[in-house]
Amino acid sequence: MTSSDYQLAAAITSIEQVSSRIETTFAQVGGQLGQGHTIFQGLNESLSALSGELSCAQIEGASGALQDIARRLNDLAEALPAESALLDRLRITVIESGGLLKQLAKYVGMIMIVARSAKIESASLDGDRGxxxxxxxxxxxxxKAVQISIEDCARDQQLLAAAVETAWSRQTEFERRYRPQLGASTTELRSAFADLQRQRNSSIHVADLAGGSARKISDVVGRSIVLLQAGDSTRQRLEHVCEGLQRVGDAGPTLVPTMTAGGSLDRVIVQLEAAQLKDAQQEFESGIGEIVQSLSTIISEVSLLIERGRSLHGGKDGDSSFLSRVRGTLAQASNLIAMCEDGGRSIDEALSVVEGTLVKFRDAIANLADSVIDITLIGMNASLKAGHLGAKGRAFVVIANEMKVTADHMSGVAVRLEPLLAGIGGAADELRATRSRNEQHELSSMEAEILRALHEVEAGNERLGGLILRLVQEGGEFDRVMNGAMDQMATLGVGAAALPAVAQRLESAVGDLGTVAIDPSDEAVLDQLYARYTMERERNQHRDALRRFGIVTKEPEPAAADECDFELF
Structure with missing residues (x-):
């Protein structure tokens, strides 16, 4: 084998290797495009399910609960200072009532002393002694009856004072420690509500984006398939180049069995096929670039979709589910409500003591008024009778007057005590109304509402996590398939990039043709080569290459309909 023959055989081998890779690679990439499109349809379904999950009735219910709980916690926080002030007012009034009860007990004690003195004095009287x-x-x-009643009131007052003091102390401490937390929890709940609304709105946007991406990716996949089909024309062109070179080197069957080789003709054919090879490689390089760009577009579009889908799950803090943060916020609110319930019990206990004590106090004051009148009348009657006794009854008159004065003092204390009792009742009523107005009596129902919301959020979070896992897995598979296709196209592009060097070696092998004389039989061979072409670009390149040698290509006669079952393009 001569050096020229060796170069020709090496060129044919290189071209055939590229041609073979084109066929294999394009078949694999076409399959990967189909597989990727199927995976994308699954991704699209996952995104639709994800969007639907965030719009479901359970999440909508949790969203409403967040807003309602935030409002009620805010009401609790705003009510705390008013409740503390009312408890303080109640505490001070109860303390003042205790002071008056002590005075009343003192006067009752004086009545008892005066009554005993009168009893002793009456024993020394003569006549009407009975x-x-x-x-x-x-x-x-x-x-004695009044004393027992007042002592009972004093004990009740001490119990009331202790209950109110306890409630006030706990309330002020609770306000100091937890009112900021109630405010912060309210803010967190409102933020969680806003997050949930934002995520639901985003899910609608992602669903719309997925629809648009589906259309875009379908278009790109379709265009890529067309490009792959068009790229197959390069393989055919390379086969035609190999056929021409094989005819020159006699490395295989000639185009026409009767055709014989000629020196000038062979050199022209080599020059012609080198030009065809360069042009085919340029066309192929452009096609590969478009296919790679299309694959890159598909990967970028799907990556964007997956990222948007992940954002529906993660929200603001990366991979953690925003529903997990909602759950944490609800749990914190639940703890605060439990503390509110505990703090509210002491207030309710104090109000209960107030209610029972006021009834006793009012009954005692009413009875005291009657007793004061009776004691005053007894003293007046005794004083009148003692006055009839002259000097003997003078001491008894003094004692009777002292009894009347003490009874008047008792009456005065009772009068001063009545507005205090009214103040205690008024403060208790206002406190009760404040608690009722701010729905503190419904803390248990709020707790139940939080538990329901937590259940819905946890269930939604579990479903959302499953959908995101599916989305990520399908996205990873899609990325693997599409990147595999891109890698194959890139490898094919590297292999095809060697073709211009092969063409250059072919041109160097035949040298400068200068002026070439081609006889009619040689032109027939060239025309037969021309007739084998299936692409118009091949024909144009053939005509342009031969025109440099002054050779005009003859167009073949159109084939009869029954002799050709394919359409040239």
Whole structure:
């Protein structure tokens, strides 16, 4: 084998290798495009399911619960200072009532002392002694009854004072420690509500984006398939180049069995096929670039979709589910509500004590008023009777007057006590109304609402996590398939990039043709080569290459309809 023959055989081998790779690679890439398109349809379904999950009734219910709980927690936070002020007012009034009860107990004690003194004095009187003994005994009995009643009130007042003091202390401490947390929790719940609304709106946008991307990717996939089909024309052109070169080197069957080789003709054919090879490589390089760009577009579009889908799950903090943050916020609100319930119990207990104590106090004051009148009348009657006794009854008159004065003091204390009791009742009523107005009595229902919302969020979070996992897995598979296709096209492009060097070696092998004389039989061979072409670009290149040698290519006669079952293009 001569050096020229060796170069020709090496060129044919290089071209055939590229041609073979084109066929294999394009078949694989076409399959990968189809596989990728199928995966994308699954991705699209996952995104639709993801969007639907964020729009489902459970998440909508949780969203409404977030807003409602935030409003009610805010009401609780705003009510705390008013409740503390009312408790403080109640506490001070109860303390003042305790002071008056002590005064009342003191005067009752004085009545008892005066009654005992009157009883002793009545024993020393002569005549009508029985009447005075009866008067003093009645006064003593009335005083004793009042004393028992006032002592009971004093004990109740101490219990009331302790209950109110406890409620006030706990309330002020709770306000100091937890009011900022209530405000922060309200802000967090509102932020969670806004996040949920934003994610739901984003899900609608992602669904729309997925629809647009589906159309775009379908178009790109279709265009890529067309490019692959068009790229197959390069393989055919390379086969035609190999056929021409094989005819020159006699490395295989000639185009026409009767055709014989000629020196000038062979050199022209080599020059012609080198030109065809260069042009085919340029066309192929452009086609590969478009295919790679299309694949890159598909990968970028799907990556964007997956990222948008992941954002529906992760929200603002990366990979953590925004529903997990909502769940944490609800759990914090639940803890605060439990603390509010605990703090509210002492207030409710104090209000209960107030209610029971006020009834006793009012009954005691009413009875006290009657007893004061009776004691005053007894003292007046005793004083009148003692006045009839002259000097003997003078001491009894003094005692009777002292009883009346003490009874008047008791009456005065009772009068001062009544507005305090009214103040205690008024403060208790306002406190009760404030708690009722701010729905503190519905803390248990709020807790139940939070538990329902938590259940819905947790269930939604589990479903959302499953959908995101599916999305990521399908996205990873899509990325693997499409990047594999891109790698194959890139490798094919590297292999095809060697073709211009092969063409250059062919041109160097035949040298400068200068002026070439071609006889009619040689032109027939060239015309037969021309007739084998299936692409118009091949024909143009053939005509242009031969025109440099002054050779005009003859157009072949159109084939009869029954002799050709394919359409040239």
């Amino acid at each position: 009447d005075f003994v009866a008067f003093t005994q009645e006064a003593f009995d009335l005083g």
